[in-house]
Amino acid sequence: MAYPYRHEKETPMLSRGFGDPRTRTLEGWKELGGYTALEKALSGSREDVIEEVKASGLRGRGGAGFPTGVKWSFMPKEKKGPHYLCCNADESEPGTFKDRELLRWTPHQVIEGCLIAAYAMQAEHVYIYCRGEFFEATQILARAVEEAYEAGLIGTNILGTGADIELTVVAGAGAYICGEETALMNSLEGRRGLPRVKPPFPAAVGAFGRPTTINNVETLASVPHIINRGGAWYRGFGTEKSPGTKLFCVSGHVRRPGNYELPLGFPMMELINDVCGGLLPGRTLKAVIPGGSSVPIMSAEDCQTCTLDYEGVVECGSMLGCASVIVMDDTTNIVKQVRRMVDFYAHESCGQCTPCREGTQWLSRILVRIENGKGTEEDLDTLLELGDQMTGTTICVLSDSAAAPVASSIEKFRDDYLALIRRGERVGAA
Ligand SMILES: Cc1cc2nc3c(=O)[nH]c(=O)nc-3n(C[C@H](O)[C@H](O)[C@H](O)COP(=O)(O)O)c2cc1C
Numbered sequence: 001m002a003y004p005y006r007h008e009k010e011t012p013m014l015s016r017g018f019g020d021p022r023t024r025t026l027e028g029w030k031e032l033g034g035y036t037a038l039e040k041a042l043s044g045s046r047e048d049v050i051e052e053v054k055a056s057g058l059r060g061r062g063g064a065g066f067p068t069g070v071k072w073s074f075m076p077k078e079k080k081g082p083h084y085l086c087c088n089a090d091e092s093e094p095g096t097f098k099d100r101e102l103l104r105w106t107p108h109q110v111i112e113g114c115l116i117a118a119y120a121m122q123a124e125h126v127y128i129y130c131r132g133e134f135f136e137a138t139q140i141l142a143r144a145v146e147e148a149y150e151a152g153l154i155g156t157n158i159l160g161t162g163a164d165i166e167l168t169v170v171a172g173a174g175a176y177i178c179g180e181e182t183a184l185m186n187s188l189e190g191r192r193g194l195p196r197v198k199p200p201f202p203a204a205v206g207a208f209g210r211p212t213t214i215n216n217v218e219t220l221a222s223v224p225h226i227i228n229r230g231g232a233w234y235r236g237f238g239t240e241k242s243p244g245t246k247l248f249c250v251s252g253h254v255r256r257p258g259n260y261e262l263p264l265g266f267p268m269m270e271l272i273n274d275v276c277g278g279l280l281p282g283r284t285l286k287a288v289i290p291g292g293s294s295v296p297i298m299s300a301e302d303c304q305t306c307t308l309d310y311e312g313v314v315e316c317g318s319m320l321g322c323a324s325v326i327v328m329d330d331t332t333n334i335v336k337q338v339r340r341m342v343d344f345y346a347h348e349s350c351g352q353c354t355p356c357r358e359g360t361q362w363l364s365r366i367l368v369r370i371e372n373g374k375g376t377e378e379d380l381d382t383l384l385e386l387g388d389q390m391t392g393t394t395i396c397v398l399s400d401s402a403a404a405p406v407a408s409s410i411e412k413f414r415d416d417y418l419a420l421i422r423r424g425e426r427v428g429a430a
Pocket residue numbers: 059060061062063064065066071088089090091092093176177178179180181182214215216217219220396397398
């Protein structure tokens with residue numbers, strides 16, 4: 001088969017230290033060429049670093065896929081006070097488990113990426129905001145930060161270049177909403193994790209009222225490789241519009257779930273059947289959620305020609321999000337799964353915006369009713385109308401995220417809903 005992506009057969013970059021405890025140490029990371037990218041970046045200009053990242057076409061791995069180099073260039077060129085960088089390690093999207101692995105196995109990869117990014121944006125302080133439950137990962141990261149400080153890689157006059165960058169690891173309290181960049185900044189400042197209205201955007205008014213950039217862990221971990229080997233080399237992986245490799249978190253009904261680093265543009269069915277060993281014997285594919293629970297659900301038919309890049313997944317009716325591929329076979333009760341996701345969003349809603357606070361609870365109540373065989377066909381119309389009113393009407397997109405699986409599952413799996421409504425039948429058990 002001719003693949004729609006380019007793939008040099010090289011060892012993975014981001015995950016090459018996974019499973020090897022030596023890469024947790026400064027010495028082990030240096031054996032793999034660690035911190036040479038930082039040295040290279042610091043010996044050139046800030047603009048050069050931004051241009052290289054722009055040339056690589058790297059897109060943010062936190063979900064939206066915004067071009068990283070372009071985002072960095074939004075920071076003020078003239079520094080009139082502190083600038084900050086926040087590394088978003090809040091990772092709480094159901095189905096997503098990549099950032100914690102980057103932190104657990106390759107903390108120095110993340111630190112190095114943070115330092116390069118901070119240098120490029122003149123950020124004098126980096127905050128790595130970790131999800132509260134990531135106790136082990138946070139401890140490993142904190143040890144690596146200590147080691148890097150002792151080696152003169154963080155702090156004042158880094159590697160004798162005159163660059164001063166401090167780095168602090170911050171543990172959140174375990175709230176999904178604190179992964180949203182403006183809620184993260186509020187939490188960092190010691191306030192409740194409530195999203196802020198934009199504009200002003202963080203590059204103008206961010207943490208502590210100062211210009212700030214927020215990047216995902218995987219985005220920042222990709223940066224040392226781009227600086228070391230060049231943007232053009234990075235473009236040797238992936239597709240024209242979605243360059244590079246990406247960690248795919250595969251969960252659900254496959255034989256070998258896990259994190260897999262693959263070039264963007266990799267065919268979804270090949271990921272499921274070849275990389276993950278396929279479904280259990282006798283099972284057939286029913287549905288896939290390709291990007292974490294907040295993106296539209298896909299039917300088995302949608303998946304057949306889908307390639308896993310930002311554009312490919314949109315063409316097939318969903319979004320790549322953070323590339324968390326949740327696979328569901330024919331034993332799945334779609335209504336139950338959607339209800340569980342909606343319950344998650346209802347629990348995690350910060351309650352600031354009425355459509356989200358009330359809407360997520362309302363969606364959940366209707367879905368429970370249908371699941372218990374007590375729903376009506378009008379309930380489906382109400383779910384869709386509610387979802388409509390919850391989309392694009394709130395400060396952040398948590399509300400949209402709750403509505404997406406509901407609307408798409410009614411569109412793609414209406415018969416499952418109708419079976420429960422008309423005959424009180426359960427469709428699938430899982
Ligand atoms: C409710 C909500 C939760 C989010 N959670 C995360 C998260 O845990 N990690 C993350 O990197 N981005 C998360 N995001 C996206 C961030 O707001 C932000 O776009 C991202 O960190 C930017 O990084 P990137 O440009 O490197 O992708 C979340 C967004 C929303 C609306």
